[in-house]
Amino acid sequence: MTASATTKGIEMTTEQRSSEKIGMARRAFLGGAAGGLAAASIPFEALAARHEAALPSKLQAGPGYGELRPVRDQSTGLALLALPKGFEYLSYGWTNDAMSDGVPTPNAHDGMAAFRHGDLVHVVRNHERNPGPAFASPAYNPAGGGGTTTMVFDPGAGEFRESYGSLGGTLRNCAGGPTPWGTWLTCEETFSETGGMRHGYVFEVPSEGPGNPTPYTAMGRFNHEAAAIDPVTGYVYETEDRGDACLYRFVPNVPGDLGRGGELQAMVIGGSTTDTRADGYGRVYGKVSWVTIDEPDPALDTVRVEAQGKGAAIFGRLEGAWYGNDRIYVITTNGGPAGEGQVFELDPATDTFRVLYASPGADVLNAPDNMCVSPRGGLVLCEDGGGIEYVHGLTTDGEIFRFAQNLADLRGGTAGKLVAASDYRGSEWAGSVFEPKNGDWLFVNLQSPGITLAITGPWRKGGL
Numbered sequence: 001m002t003a004s005a006t007t008k009g010i011e012m013t014t015e016q017r018s019s020e021k022i023g024m025a026r027r028a029f030l031g032g033a034a035g036g037l038a039a040a041s042i043p044f045e046a047l048a049a050r051h052e053a054a055l056p057s058k059l060q061a062g063p064g065y066g067e068l069r070p071v072r073d074q075s076t077g078l079a080l081l082a083l084p085k086g087f088e089y090l091s092y093g094w095t096n097d098a099m100s101d102g103v104p105t106p107n108a109h110d111g112m113a114a115f116r117h118g119d120l121v122h123v124v125r126n127h128e129r130n131p132g133p134a135f136a137s138p139a140y141n142p143a144g145g146g147g148t149t150t151m152v153f154d155p156g157a158g159e160f161r162e163s164y165g166s167l168g169g170t171l172r173n174c175a176g177g178p179t180p181w182g183t184w185l186t187c188e189e190t191f192s193e194t195g196g197m198r199h200g201y202v203f204e205v206p207s208e209g210p211g212n213p214t215p216y217t218a219m220g221r222f223n224h225e226a227a228a229i230d231p232v233t234g235y236v237y238e239t240e241d242r243g244d245a246c247l248y249r250f251v252p253n254v255p256g257d258l259g260r261g262g263e264l265q266a267m268v269i270g271g272s273t274t275d276t277r278a279d280g281y282g283r284v285y286g287k288v289s290w291v292t293i294d295e296p297d298p299a300l301d302t303v304r305v306e307a308q309g310k311g312a313a314i315f316g317r318l319e320g321a322w323y324g325n326d327r328i329y330v331i332t333t334n335g336g337p338a339g340e341g342q343v344f345e346l347d348p349a350t351d352t353f354r355v356l357y358a359s360p361g362a363d364v365l366n367a368p369d370n371m372c373v374s375p376r377g378g379l380v381l382c383e384d385g386g387g388i389e390y391v392h393g394l395t396t397d398g399e400i401f402r403f404a405q406n407l408a409d410l411r412g413g414t415a416g417k418l419v420a421a422s423d424y425r426g427s428e429w430a431g432s433v434f435e436p437k438n439g440d441w442l443f444v445n446l447q448s449p450g451i452t453l454a455i456t457g458p459w460r461k462g463g464l
Contacts, residue, residue, distance in 0.1 A: 034348035064462025068405055073453075074158075076415035080451070081407040087457030092160040093125070093151055095450030096418035101164040104418075106135045107151065109445035109452060111175035111226065111370055113184045115207035118445040121153045121435050122207045123443050124166065124184040125452065126173035130196045135167025140203065140213040143195035144169035148186050148205050153454060155441050160454075167211030171199045174241070175320060176369055177227035178433075180234075181256050182207050187224035189241050191301040200301075202238075203226065204258065217297040219250045220302065226321035226370070228328050230348040237328045237346070239318035246307045247315060247330060249290055264291035265328075266307035269353065273308055276344075276355075277316045280337045284356040288313075316342070320382070324373025325396060327460065329356070333367045333384065341368040343379065343394065357398050365392055365400060372432045375439030378464040382444070384428035391429050391444065393463045401463060404429075404455070406447055419449035 029035040065084035073080045074090040081089060093099075095107040110126040125148060127135075132145030139147070147170050152162040167186065174189035184205045191200040200221040223237040234255025240250040252262035268289045269276070276283075291310040293303055308314060309372030316335030321328065328346040335342040336358035343357040361364035366385030373379055379394040380403070391404040427448040435441040442455045442464075 012079055041274075064338075065401075065403065065458075068402060070407060075416070076429070078408075078410070078415055080406075080408045080446075081453065081455075082407055083457070084403070084462075086461075087455060089453050089455040090158065090160075091451050091453050093163055093450075093452040094151070094417045094419060099149065099163040103135060103165055105163065105450065106145075106147070106165075107448075107450040108146075109450045110173060110430045111186070111444065112433050112443055112452075113176070113178035114433045114435055115178070115182050116366055116435070116437045117208065119154065119156060120161070121155055121441070122206060123151045123153060123433070123452075124186075124205050125149050125151065125431060125445070126176060126186055126446070128174050128189065128447070129170050131171065134168035136168035136210075138167065138210055138213040139169030140167075140215065141169040141195055141197045141199070142199075144171050144199065146170045146173040146188070148173060148184070148211060150205075150208070151452065153435075153441070153443075155435055155438075156161050158456070163446075165262065165369050166209070167203060167205050167213065169213060170201075170203060170345065171292060174224070175226035175239075175430075176202075177229060177236075177321060177323075179204075179229055179256075180231040184228075185236070185258075186211070187225045187227060187238075189223055189225055191221065191223055200224065203259075212258065212259075216258050218264065219258065220248060220293065220296045220303055221298060222263045222301065225319050226330075228323040228330070230328065233348065235348065237294075237321055237330070237348075238332055239321045240304060241317050241319060243303060243317060243334075244304065244308075245315045245318045245332075246304045247318060248293075248303075248307075264293040264296040264303075266293060266304075266312035266418075267353075268311045269300045269313040272311050273314060275314045276342075277314065277335050278333070278337055279355055280358040281340065281355055285353045288351050288353045314415040319369045319384075320371035322371050322373050322379075324379075329371065329373065329379060331371055331381070333369055338362075339386070341365055343368070343381070356380075356396070357394055357400065362387075366390075368392070369428060370430045370432055372434065374459070374464045375434055375436070376459065376464065380432040380442070380444075380464060382429035382432050385428075386426055389426060389429055391432065395463045399463065402464060404444075406446060408449075408451070410449070422449070424448050435445075 068078040068082040108128040108424040129145040150166040176186040201215030225241040236250040316332035320331040340359035345356040368381040369384035370382040381392040431445040
């Protein structure tokens with residue numbers, strides 16, 4: 001991407017151009033790409049055959065989709081996933097693959113969002129990286145190794161066209177959330193200082209072009225995980241990855257313009273500090289309330305301490321969050337009676353709150369993390385529990401099923417990719433998001449070795 005662009009005869013910096021694009025998207029909300037990197041065919045038949053010889057023939061069936069079977073990646077020929085019959089996928093953006101801007105793809109792929117631009121889909125991807133040289137410009141902190149990259153996908157052709165760094169200089173960009181005005185909120189899962197600069201913030205990245213390197217400090221400084229926005233109010237619901245986390249709500253001064261500040265609040269259940277960490281399926285809390293955080297940008301990690309001192313509820317490690325079905329869904333990775341995860345549902349119109357699902361054990365659902373909601377209403381849950389890792393589907397009636405399994409054992413070869421020849425079957429899934437117009441493609445990551453996958457098939461047969 002170029003360092004500047006000229007609009008209306010005025011020279012603009014990348015930061016100004018980013019702000020202008022975000023502003024244009026916000027105005028649309030309030031009022032109501034180049035290429036050449038196509039996916040390859042399957043050139044590694046012998047290698048793929050060796051991988052498939054050691055794979056299971058079938059796995060647990062999912063409602064409406066059937067048994068899971070090993071399926072070859074259309075880009076490399078490797079059997080990286082097990083999927084139901086009729087589903088296929090291609091991989092892209094492996095760690096160290098050269099992006100269109102000439103920079104190697106950073107590792108630690110995490111949360112994502114997808115946006116439609118005419119016939120193309122722009123996918124913004126997080127990288128949960130620690131301190132190190134910034135891989136993209138603009139950069140918030142030259143010593144921050146995290147940030148975002150952006151990919152361009154042609155759903156009609158079934159191929160990726162372009163990729164580039166879109167925000168650098170941040171730390172541990174874990175999850176985030178798409179906005180109704182067409183941007184990505186990327187969240188730092190840290191509370192730290194690097195090179196004399198504070199981290200632990202939310203940043204905004206347009207669906208096309210460079211991100212905004214200015215943190216939204218009013219949205220809080222804490223171990224951020226994910227964000228979900230109610231499009232009716234513009235309120236942003238934020239999760240915190242701590243063992244004694246709180247669930248937050250940011251009420252902006254100007255809906256759609258988060259940089260103009262606002263009020264950070266925390267959820268209260270029942271008028272006093274309620275501990276939800278052991279609560280199970282069917283727990284209904286009724287109407288909740290919210291308390292204001294006086295110091296959202298503290299020098300010490302005290303946002304949740306202030307919140308709980310005012311009666312805010314305590315959660316396990318809050319992870320994914322998503323808006324869908326007119327609801328806000330949030331996940332704990334270690335809550336519930338079995339300590340294996342909960343899915344909560346908030347009706348933002350009435351402020352009523354309940355446990356939609358709680359894992360009865362690791363053999364059913366093992367530490368859910370990132371999530372999204374299908375255009376057809378089903379929830380996608382990404383496991384991060386270690387061992388065998390699945391993508392699960394969850395219906396709004398609380399029925400859970402396995403949709404995909406990670407089979408990425410690359411000890412027999414990496415198909416020429418610049419990653420270690422290792423066993424990655426225990427790597428967490430991350431970043432699940434559907435193509436927004438038709439919902440025909442699901443994008444998802446294997447965080448290690450760092451691979452983005454685009455999956456398509458007969459979605460309407462089952463719960464997703």
